Amino acid sequence: MAESIEEKNKEHFTYVLECTIETEHMIAKCCKRLSELIKNGKVRGKFLAISQASEVNEATLRQHLIQSGRPEYVLEERCKFCKIDPESFSLVGAINFGLEIINAAISCYKDLTASVQLADDKKLFNSLLKEKNEQRDFLKKEQKFAVEKEDKSQLDCIGNYCIPKIISKIGQ
Secondary structure: OHHHHHHHHHHHHHHHHHHHHHHHHHHHHHHHHHHHHOOOHHHHHHHHHHHHHHHHHHHHHHHHHHHOOOOOOOOOOOOOOOOOOHHHOOHHHHHHHHHHHHHHHHHHHHHHHHHOOOHHHHHHHHHHHHHHHHHHHHHHHHHHHHHHHOOHHHOOOOOOOOHHHHHHHHOO
8 A cells, every 4th residue: 555655656746847847848948039039138138047047957857857767758849939929029028927937837846845755856856946936036026127117008918828828737
């Protein structure tokens, strides 16, 4: 009986780890695309840094998955490329979008941290969680400044992307 509980825990951990890998992959792709559209140098640089950090995190998580006995994980390519047109781009929308996907990653990392027993694993996932929290804090600050500058009627200009569908599936 204890073995079946342990196997269920391992399956849950593997599932959450795969979801986290997909989330990091989305963050890397989408934040890179957004960095190409952002004119504000500080925010553009941060989106690019978030993208690069997510690429590193994805590789780290993939390696962790392999070490836990799961063969190489193949991403399910749910969205081919962001459909954000430069003409409909909004800095506030980009920041809101960034917050949405960062919050999804935070949720994944909290679940990962709660589902592991080994101290080294907890340390790894807590450090990645801390990184995501710092990214979220930066975006929240920028959101406040961007809202003050941008017309509030343009808050939802990034409505033509497919990520919310993916994020909703991550938590299931």
